[in-house]
Amino acid sequence: MGKLIWHELSRYISLTASVYAVWASFWGFFFRKFFWDFIGGILRSPGGLQPSPKFAIFITVIVKFPIVQIATMALGFVMVALEYPLPILKGTAIQRSIALRVVLLIMQAAGTVLFYQGTNAALWSLIAAMFYIRALALREKMEAAIRNKGRVGEA
Template sequence: MGKLIWHELSRYISLTASVYAVWASFWGFFFRKFFWDFIGGTLRAPGGLQPSPKVAIFITVIVKHPIVQIATMALGFIMITLEYPLPVLKGTAIHRSIILRVVLLTIQASGTVLFYQGTNAALWSLIAVMFYIRALMLREKMEEGKRNTGPVEQA
């Protein structure tokens, strides 16, 4: 058998989670629902479950104005450009940084868990974060980073 390369596995999971986050954000524009509205809500006979007035800020930024969906979509596109790199980013320090990916995926998971369509993207983003942390604990380096380190030629 071979040795599992954790950052490659987490790269594929992160790419899938980011595409899912963009897709969920797209559907979140049309079907706006705050996922955690059932906590502390009031059940009314002719109206169903009414969210608590304590979560009015979330209703504003998710249901009335899709700010969370727009931010999640933008962050999803940023993560896609990091995981499936643009030619401009390939081999740069930003592209090789595992810590940056952990931070961005954590932010992406925090945003996608708020609206109903993004809960699966949040779950897969957190799984990718755990695998990236495992890669950091094993001191894995990205392949582009390994190729860039070598003896310096004297001119």
């Protein structure tokens, strides 16, 4: 049996979660719903559950103006560009950084958990971040970093 390469597993999960985040953000433009609106909501006879006035800022940036969806879609595209590297990013320090990916995945999860369509993307982004943290704990190096060892200033 072989040894599990944690950063490769998390790369595939992160790529899937990021594509899902872009897709969920797309649907979030058309069906705008703040996911956590049921917390502290007011139940009205005609109209159902109304969100609490304490969450007015979230209603503004998710339902009235889809700012969270736009930011999440942009971050999802950045993650796809890192995980399935664009030719301009291939072999750069940004593309090889596992710690940067962990931070971006946690930011992606924090954004996608706010709107209804992005909850699965948030879950898988956190799972990918945990696997990347495991790869960092095992001091794994990406294949591009191993190939570039000892090279200075070569393009």
